[in-house]
Amino acid sequence: MRIKKTVWTFFMLIMAATLVLIINSRVQLTSEVVVGGADSVFVKTNTLTDPMAEYENSSKASLEKYADLEFPAITITEWQYVLINKDTPIKSYAPSVRQFGSDGPYVDKRIIDSLSALIAAAKEAGFEPYISVGYRSYADQQQLFNEKASELSQNGAYTYEEAQQIAAEIVAKPGTSDHQTGLAVDILDKEYEVLDYSKMDSKFFDWLDANCAQFGFIKRYPSNKKSVTGWDEPWHYRYVGKEVAEFIMKNGMCLEEFAAHYK
């Protein structure tokens, strides 16, 4: 009788340990979230870190790194240098926009000429560029964000509060999207419409990186600056004007690092 009881206790302990293991593995599974910029481009990560938490340190480091450079003499408060990110939301700012081409997205009307010139040059270089996203209003961003949060909380894996936190890593919160400036565009090559890192036309982005500055554009979210900007979007270009664009692209910085100099 006594032996039976010991065996039974042992059996129960094994069962309990197995249960803990199963629960643990499921927790790990659900904490694997996808992070990315556009709707269908996701980079998998197991850790939910807040990129902006690293922002201050990166920003300080950048300031030291770029301290010896001679920065352009500009007024940082001018419209084309507006900086929007998780740290500096823009609330309901709405630029005066105009449609790009006959079927393109809306953008700040002050960048139409520069954007047309960039697109024409890309075509001349043999690419088939098209702009998938331009201006996005605060309300549009709000809707995108809410949709993502609802989608994440729907299967019951997350509470709505948790879902909102995770959604903020995938879709910019309203008031924090660079697209709300009207100065940002997502540019793709028509041949490679699928927003997937492995299927993207790297030649096209190499060309854009080498040539965007002469038309006043910068690569806004380079992969190696994700800890500073919070995003990795190779297709996202942003107008800042020719002088600053050439300075930023030549020195391999991001807009946050550039703007930090003028604080």
Ligand SMILES: [Zn+2]
């Ligand atoms: Zn974008």
